[in-house]
Every structure is written in C-alpha cells, then in structure tokens.
Amino acid sequence: MYRPRVLYFSPRCRLCRYKVEDGDDAVVVSVDNYRTASFTYRYGTSHVDRKWGRTIQCCSAISGDMSRHEPAIGCHIKCLAFLTKLEPSLEFRSGMPLWLYTELMDKKSKPSGIDLTDASMKRNLERLYDVRQPARASIHPFSVKGLLHSTGIFRSIFTGRIQAVRSPVHRLYTTSIYWYEPPVSEDERRLRVSTDMLCDLLRNTIGRDGKLPTEIWRMIAAYLSREYAITSLWTTPYRGESTVVLSEDIWATHVWVDGVAYVSSLSHDPSPDAKHIFEPGPKRENLSFYIMEDHLGIRQVHISSTPPAVYNSSDRSVWWRVHPVEDMDDQFVFSSDGIKLQQLTMPSPERDIKLRHIPTNCSWSEPLPRSELTVLSLMRLNSRLGVPRFLPFTINEADCTGYTACWIAPKNSKRGAGLLHLHAHKPREDQSFYQKTANRGGDLVWTYMPMKSGERVDQVWTRHGNYSFDVTLALKTSMGRILAAGPFKTVDFTDSSSPWTCIAQLSTTGPDRLWLDCPHGNGQPFVCIAGPMRSKFPTKPLPVHTMAASPFAHLASFHSSASLEDVKEIVVSRLETSSRKWISGMLFRYENGDATAVGDFRLDAGGQHIRVVKSSGLYLGMTKSASRIYWD
Structure with missing residues (x-):
C-alpha cells in the first residue's frame, strides 16, 4: 500500500517570511487553498493531520530527503487569518475532497504532492540541479508535474492554475522561498528596516497631529511587522520571466x-x-x-x-x-x-x-x-542538496606555520558528520576559532599538521566514501612529505571504492586559494571543495596514511602515530569539561626541527611542555569512565 511522503515544515513562514519559533501556532496550506488543522511548532516533533492522512515533520531549514520527504507551505496561523482579511473571498478548506482522493486511488496515482507540496519547489530544484530548461513562473507547480503525464483529471485544474500563480496569494508562496537560510543578522536588519518604514508611514498618515511620540509609533509598527510584510508583497505587481x-x-x-x-x-x-x-x-x-x-x-x-x-x-x-x-x-x-x-x-x-x-x-x-x-576543479563531498556557496581559503602564505582540519564525528549515525573546518596557522594568531567552530551535538576531532620553515603545499588530494563523514584530506608538500588527516577506513570506505582525487595543483610562486563550501556556519560539514589545477597532470605516487590500518576495531575511524626517536620536546594538549580533564593529543618536536601531532591536538590547549632528556620510553596513565578511556 502506498504511503504519502512526510511533509517537512521549515521554520520560516511563507506569508510574512519571519521565523516560526518554538511554541508558535502554525498551519500547512496548499496551492488549492486547502489547509491542515493548526498545531504548535516544536523543533523535532511530528504532527499527524487525520483529515489529510499526512505526517508533518517540524525540522530545520536544511532538512529534508527528496526521496522520502516533500516541503510544505507552512505559515503562522495568525498570518493566515490576516490573509483572509485582505482577501475576504479567499477561503481555506480543511480535508481532502472525496472525489479527488477516490479518483487518485482508482488510478493508483500517488496523492503525494498534489495538495500540500511547495508551489515553487520546481524552481528550487532547477537551482539545485542546474536544470537547463527555462523556469517559468506561469508553468504548473511542481506538485502536479508528474501526474499530468499519467492522468487527465487535472487538466481543468491546471488550466486555471496558470492564471492562479499570477494572483497575489500564490505570489506570496512563490516569492517567499529562501534557497538558503540567511544569517540571523538579516532577520534583525529586516525587522529594523520594516519597523522604521511602517513607523514613518503611520506617523505621516494618522499621526500628523503629533499627539503620540515616535516611540509609541515604533512599538505599534513592530507589533504589525508581520502584517506589513504580507501587504507589501500583496500590492506588488506581477512580473514574469x-x-x-x-x-x-x-x-x-x-x-x-x-x-x-x-x-x-x-x-x-x-x-x-x-x-x-x-x-x-x-x-x-x-x-x-x-x-x-x-x-x-x-x-x-x-x-x-x-x-x-x-x-x-x-x-x-x-x-x-x-x-x-x-x-x-x-x-x-x-x-x-x-x-x-x-x-x-x-x-x-x-x-x-x-x-x-x-x-x-x-x-x-x-x-x-x-x-x-x-582552472578550478570541484569535488562534491556528499550528496546533500543545496547550491554550494564558496568562501576563499588562502594557502601557502609566507608566515604559515601549519594547518588544522576539524571533523565533526557522529554520535549515532554517519549522516550529518564530516569535514567541518580548515584553518591556516600563523604566529601570534587569535585562537578563538576553536571555540567559534559550530558544534551540532557531535564530537569534534581536531587534526594539526605542522609545516617546516619554507615548506609549501604543492597538491591537495581528497577521497570520500558513502557518507559525508568518510572524507580524508592529504597535503603533498614541496619537501616530499604527505600529511594525511581524516578517517582512515570504515565499512563503506575502502581503497577500491574510494580512490584518491587531486583537487588542487597549487601555484609554486606565491599564495594560492582553495574554495570551501560554507554551510559550516550553521554547524554543517563542507559539501564541496574547489581548487585550482595549475598543471594538467598531478604528480604521483598517490597519498597514503602515515601508518597502516589500526589493529583496534574501536579506532577504525581516526588514528595517528609518531616516532619516539630523537624526540626533543612533547607538548601536551589537555581538554576539560565541567566534570573532568583529559589529554586529547600530543605534539612531538624532534632534534632535526621536525614536528608531528597525534590525537586530537589543539594549540589553544597545548599548555604543558615536557623536555625529553635520555628517556627510556613514554609512559601514559589512563582512567576509565562509564563511556570512554581517558589519557591522564
């Protein structure tokens, strides 16, 4: 038996375009002016509308699997009530029409997407997949796209819908789609600008007698910010392609x-x-x-x-x-x-x-x-939907002392984890980036790769498995070294299924730039990395990790090693929580000037320096807690 896909409700009202906060009363509507029962939005919760027989999932703006979910047109219940006052003839009905449901079941068609799906999702998919056909605002909504080829019962509906998209209410749906979630500062700017504009409008129309101070008008304008956002687009004339x-x-x-x-x-x-x-x-x-x-x-x-x-x-x-x-x-x-x-x-x-x-x-x-x-080569690291938004990452600057890569490791699943941050170190730098790096609830793994004086990165290689977590980075340097970081092997991450790919052949005369996808600002790992290929054929051999696969099953993802010969100094990285402290990693400095980091090493936590003088070995003390073993 066919089950309709889950509707995912992004926390953004499609009428006023302000955030839907936890505790707000919300509703899902359709392009045919049907609506679900109202419900209270709570992130991570689900609601079942019995009349529709559909499950509504309250999720984040970047959620949704197109194979199992479809986006809903969600809004504040108060915004929908205000919309019906703007257009008294507009009536939102509850429940699926019986004739429509019967026709669909008789023809064994899927009701998913006919009534509740996002009217402008077709355009959004064209952006995501770079579809080469023109995206016309007057074309039928994505909700009926697949059904027009298999059934004729919607032809009359479709004919009317071409004109309906031009109506103000449907323009509110199509013009309010966000193709990515903007920074919080954008909502703050928007509220401030809208309040100023509405305050001036109110004061110059009904407040010209000057009896009320500006502060009162600003309070009124802020209270009416949602209604003002709806009416401002309601009165905007239609423009086509x-x-x-x-x-x-x-x-x-x-x-x-x-x-x-x-x-x-x-x-x-x-x-x-x-x-x-x-x-x-x-x-x-x-x-x-x-x-x-x-x-x-x-x-x-x-x-x-x-x-x-x-x-x-x-x-x-x-x-x-x-x-x-x-x-x-x-x-x-x-x-x-x-x-x-x-x-x-x-x-x-x-x-x-x-x-x-x-x-x-x-x-x-x-x-x-x-x-x-x-000359740019683009490597997609996972299959998550979205248009990559690239920020530059400068590499091979003259005063660079090393690089740090951060992975967000999964707690219960490999999905949603991966390479989260890259950083180029400089002398006397601000190390607050360790604290600013977003953490979505998983464990962060920091890998430090120190560079020698005068050493440059010539090539950047990467490989990845079936999940975004399975991403490994390798830097080939001008001194013949290969610095590899990332998970070594998992069940879905093998040499044959995950070959190395060179994504950057860097300039040999000065600094160069990689381009990193930026969703990590929201706590998301990189989706894409782009780099310049200054020469056509990268030099071999292919990168390898610095040691063989770990003999311990529980260390199959992240592990590292370092030589204990000719060690001059050991720098200890200690992390702490409210309940305990532990050693997360170590940096070994050698007599010849080399340095190698093992474990989860952070420069902001490397406070203890141990001088090595004719030591017979390295001794580590460990403490076992309920969940893990700690180095003390």
Whole structure:
C-alpha cells in the first residue's frame, strides 16, 4: 500500500517570511487553498493531520530527503487569518475532497504532492540541479508535474492554475522561498528596516497631529511587522520571466523588498524607472554575466569581460554567480518568481569544451574572472542538496606555520558528520576559532599538521566514501612529505571504492586559494571543495596514511602515530569539561626541527611542555569512565 511522503515544515513562514519559533501556532496550506488543522511548532516533533492522512515533520531549514520527504507551505496561523482579511473571498478548506482522493486511488496515482507540496519547489530544484530548461513562473507547480503525464483529471485544474500563480496569494508562496537560510543578522536588519518604514508611514498618515511620540509609533509598527510584510508583497505587481540578447542595449527595473532592491525585469525597452546596464560595443569577446544574489533572488546583473568591483568582500549577505557567454547571438532567459528574477538559464552549455567544465551552479563570495574559473576543479563531498556557496581559503602564505582540519564525528549515525573546518596557522594568531567552530551535538576531532620553515603545499588530494563523514584530506608538500588527516577506513570506505582525487595543483610562486563550501556556519560539514589545477597532470605516487590500518576495531575511524626517536620536546594538549580533564593529543618536536601531532591536538590547549632528556620510553596513565578511556 502506498504511503504519502512526510511533509517537512521549515521554520520560516511563507506569508510574512519571519521565523516560526518554538511554541508558535502554525498551519500547512496548499496551492488549492486547502489547509491542515493548526498545531504548535516544536523543533523535532511530528504532527499527524487525520483529515489529510499526512505526517508533518517540524525540522530545520536544511532538512529534508527528496526521496522520502516533500516541503510544505507552512505559515503562522495568525498570518493566515490576516490573509483572509485582505482577501475576504479567499477561503481555506480543511480535508481532502472525496472525489479527488477516490479518483487518485482508482488510478493508483500517488496523492503525494498534489495538495500540500511547495508551489515553487520546481524552481528550487532547477537551482539545485542546474536544470537547463527555462523556469517559468506561469508553468504548473511542481506538485502536479508528474501526474499530468499519467492522468487527465487535472487538466481543468491546471488550466486555471496558470492564471492562479499570477494572483497575489500564490505570489506570496512563490516569492517567499529562501534557497538558503540567511544569517540571523538579516532577520534583525529586516525587522529594523520594516519597523522604521511602517513607523514613518503611520506617523505621516494618522499621526500628523503629533499627539503620540515616535516611540509609541515604533512599538505599534513592530507589533504589525508581520502584517506589513504580507501587504507589501500583496500590492506588488506581477512580473514574469525576462529574455534578452547581447546585440542590443539592456535596461533593468527593480523592486524593493524589505529595504533591498531586487531586479524585477530585464528588457531592451527603456522606461523612466529603468537603469541602463549594458551597451553592446565593438569588442564583445570573453563576456560573462556576473549576478549578485541573496537568499531571495537576484539583486544586480553585470555584463562585462572583467568582474565588477566588490564593495565589501566580507559581506556574507550576498553571493555571486558567474556565467561565461559563449555565443553572442544566443537568447538568455531569466526566470521569475512573479515579482523578482531568480536565475539565469544559459543556452547550449555543451558546445564549447573550454566552458563545459566551468562550475556555474555555484555561488562565490566574490565575482571570479573567467581565467580563474577555467582552472578550478570541484569535488562534491556528499550528496546533500543545496547550491554550494564558496568562501576563499588562502594557502601557502609566507608566515604559515601549519594547518588544522576539524571533523565533526557522529554520535549515532554517519549522516550529518564530516569535514567541518580548515584553518591556516600563523604566529601570534587569535585562537578563538576553536571555540567559534559550530558544534551540532557531535564530537569534534581536531587534526594539526605542522609545516617546516619554507615548506609549501604543492597538491591537495581528497577521497570520500558513502557518507559525508568518510572524507580524508592529504597535503603533498614541496619537501616530499604527505600529511594525511581524516578517517582512515570504515565499512563503506575502502581503497577500491574510494580512490584518491587531486583537487588542487597549487601555484609554486606565491599564495594560492582553495574554495570551501560554507554551510559550516550553521554547524554543517563542507559539501564541496574547489581548487585550482595549475598543471594538467598531478604528480604521483598517490597519498597514503602515515601508518597502516589500526589493529583496534574501536579506532577504525581516526588514528595517528609518531616516532619516539630523537624526540626533543612533547607538548601536551589537555581538554576539560565541567566534570573532568583529559589529554586529547600530543605534539612531538624532534632534534632535526621536525614536528608531528597525534590525537586530537589543539594549540589553544597545548599548555604543558615536557623536555625529553635520555628517556627510556613514554609512559601514559589512563582512567576509565562509564563511556570512554581517558589519557591522564
């Protein structure tokens, strides 16, 4: 018997776009104006709507398995009540229509996705998978996509739905989708801007007599922030997709959402409120689209042969996509969510082999020139959905003393664990990054790789298994050393199934950059790593770990070793909790200047230095607790 997939409720209201907090009353609605019974949102809990026969899972913004779950259109119950006041004729019904359910069961079709699924998920999937077909706001919602081919009972519904997407209520659904969760500061900025705008509006309309102070108006405006967010988009006119060519001048119009200007359309027709962004010139070689976007859509479009100037390279509220142009005579289609532009669809990506391998379904913290994009090699470390957002990681700086890699180790499952953080050490550095690195509840494993004076990293290799946890990193240096870090072997992580891959052949003349996917800001491991391949064929041999597989089954994931010959000094890394202290790792310094770290070594915890003078061996004391053995 077929069971409908679980609906996952992300904690973001699709009407007001503010967070749904624990304890808020919420509801799930459909594109056909049906609704579930209201429930109290609690992260990690599930609710069963008996009339729908569907399970609703309250989860985080990055959750959801497309094979088992589907996203729900969730909102505050108060926002839904306010929406019905804006449109009195709008009626949300509860329960699935009996005729619809009967027809579906008779035809053995799946009811999943017809009534509750996300109306704009089709567009979101196109972003995730880099689908080359235009994403049209007027096309049927993803909820009926698979059923239109197998049954004709929805043709009348579908015909009406094409126009329904243009209605204000459905535009609220399509324009409020976040393709990634923004930083907390964005919600704070948005509330502050909306409060200021509504406060001025109230004071200049109904408060012109001056009887109420500004502070009272601000309190009223803050109380009405959700309602103001809904009405601001409700009254915004509909805008469809835009199609342009590069043989004519291009103008852009903008729409303001929460104090931010987004591109609403591109055209070849000038208008009083349009901005001229492109003029075709005699030299049109190596043009690229440089698109600045955030979690809601496109904010700027630049068309040039060189990247635009970045005003603030540390701004993490915006990201850049780069689409090199191959054929100047092509048409370029920008999809729309009904109010603002969302994505550029590039035509014919396979025609030019030089451009075929340029990663376009990625976002960067700065606009990259075409010359840098063409040498980048991208390695996806796990299958989690999402468009990679890359931050630069500078490697081989002159004053670099070593590198640290951090893994988040699983407690009950390998899922959700993996490589979490990379850091390049410098003298007299701020070591607060150890404390700032997010911990989602798993155990953190820090691996320190010290570098010799004048030593450089020539190549970066990686391999991974079936889970994001099974990621191993190897650095080949200019002195012939191979520094490997990460889990050695697990059941699903073998030499044959997980071959080594070179992801970076670095510059030999100066510092270079790797690009790291940034979800670790939310406590998530890296999804992708990108690096430059400055030469075509990396040198062999392939990396290996510094020791054979551990003979102890419980050390199959992380283990390390170091020679005890000619040791000059041992630095002990001690960690502590509220209940105990223990030795997490050690750093061995040798007479020839080399250094090797074993265990979970952190520089901020390396306080004890032990001088070695003609010692016969290394003696360790251990204490066994209820859950593990500690080095004392």
